[in-house]
Amino acid sequence: MAKVPSAAISRLVTYLRILEDLEAAGVNRTSSEQLAEEAQVTAFQVRKDLSYFGSYGTRGVGYTVQVLRRELRQILGLNRRWGLCIVGMGRIGQALADYPGFSSTFELKGFFDIDPAKHHLSFGGIPVQGMEELPRAVAERHIELGLIAVPGQMAQSVADQLVESGIKGILNFAPVVLEVPKDVAVENVDFLAGLSRLSFFALNPKWREEMVG
Amino acid sequence: MAKVPSAAISRLVTYLRILEDLEAAGVNRTSSEQLAEEAQVTAFQVRKDLSYFGSYGTRGVGYTVQVLRRELRQILGLNRRWGLCIVGMGRIGQALADYPGFSSTFELKGFFDIDPAKHHLSFGGIPVQGMEELPRAVAERHIELGLIAVPGQMAQSVADQLVESGIKGILNFAPVVLEVPKDVAVENVDFLAGLSRLSFFALNPKWREEMVG
Incomplete structure (x- = not known):
């Protein structure tokens, strides 16, 4: 190719x-x-x-x-099912867990947080668990993709644990650049880049109409 | 140009x-x-x-x-200051309001929600207000960019109100395509697109290493 x-x-x-x-x-x-x-x-x-x-x-x-x-x-690769987990069940993680827009391609199969106070929560019938449960859950539930919704300073450690558990890809909501092995995919959800683009387009409304691509 | x-x-x-x-x-x-x-x-x-x-x-x-x-x-346009407001102070809006990573370029100057129960909240000393306060706040506080963090079915109506208030650009977290006049910029924060990219890259780790651009 x-x-x-x-x-x-x-x-x-x-x-x-x-x-x-x-x-x-x-x-x-x-x-x-x-x-x-x-x-x-x-x-x-x-x-x-x-x-x-x-x-x-x-x-x-x-x-x-x-x-x-x-x-x-x-x-x-959207003609198959992907098992997802979310790590970090703060506001972003909970909003994602309740997000109604996931297609049937993406199935939420696990929720993890280090805070025991979060372990009484459940989403779609699946309880939030501690990080120590991650490896077994990833293996047994065929979870392949992990969403990281923890604070920046914890994101790399969570990424490491996801990689060790055998995850294939990470969607990262934390504002840090993650280091992972080459065979693990990472996509960053980056609203600050969107804000910088917005700055340009708000200043240049005329140029915007002339844009291509 | x-x-x-x-x-x-x-x-x-x-x-x-x-x-x-x-x-x-x-x-x-x-x-x-x-x-x-x-x-x-x-x-x-x-x-x-x-x-x-x-x-x-x-x-x-x-x-x-x-x-x-x-x-x-x-x-x-990042060598100037931009006044920002957030509309929708649910989990996403509150997480954004508390986000520590905004540079000095972007200054949060207003928070709005239709729910009166949210009006007792404040972020950085700025109280959450009702939508009826939006036009005056945008004018008086020189707010130029609006972040939309409301549910999808309310996003277009909020966008209309932001446009009427004189906003120049919208960062949209709602999973809908907004219709705005040509001179108003819109950027969408779209994690589902990131998830679709992740699906491809997780399936094609080898191709990924060979990629350019």
Whole structure:
């Protein structure tokens, strides 16, 4: 496979959402031009991003919405189920545990916190447990992804424990850069970067309308 | 100005962080190659992203860390102060209000919630107020950016009220696409997109190491 820019994966996620909206609206066919307009990139970019993973669509005919949606879900690994756990059941962790928007792809299977006062809580029938229960829970419940919602100074230690437990990927809400082995994926949810982007766009509303990509 | 891809703004934010780290480490000079390696893009991409905004660095000599950092802060509008408010003082809003990582660029100046039970709370000495106080507070306290941390079904109505109050930009934590006038900037904090990326990278650890960009 050719080298894939990591930004291409973000764009695939965007294309998938557009396709889901189109399918929900009863639209059967689309084109790289339509996807590009919705995603605010060029049609060339859409075709290039898809080309990393195979040959999709027919020249002059475009894409079948349902087919391309299924292909993208497969590329992204969203056609399977992922077991998730949340570590850190403070305000962010609890808000995530109660979040109604998880698709059936992502299943919350465990909640962990070092604070015994949190161990009387449960979410969706699953009790919050101490960190010492993490390794066994990860193994027995087939938990593959961990969400870290602890304070910054505890995040690396939690990441280490998740890695030792055999987790494959971490979604990090703590404002620190985590060090993990190369075969463990990390994605950071970073609202300060969003705030910096907002600063630029709020100062440059005219430039914004002229932007591409 | 040439058309700027919106992804370039995200990369400028990344370059700025790298420069801040370099400066904190006492490094005086850097290069597009070094920035590229840290940001996981190509050196050509770094030079191109900077070229939208002016002429930086000297061929064969590179960049002065402190100078480029200052230039990037100016481009992004981070060399000024922004007044912020948070609407929705549930768990997410309260976690944001207590977040210790805001730089001096961003100043929390107001907190709003429709629930009167929240109006006895205060953060940093600023009380939580009702939504009817929003327009006056935005005007009198020079609040320019609004963080929306309300449930999805209320987010558009809150966005409308922020826009009417004269806000310039919105950081949206609600899982909905907001409709706002073209001169109002919106950035979405979207952890589900992060989870979809994580799904891909957890399935493809080898591809990940080969990735560029």
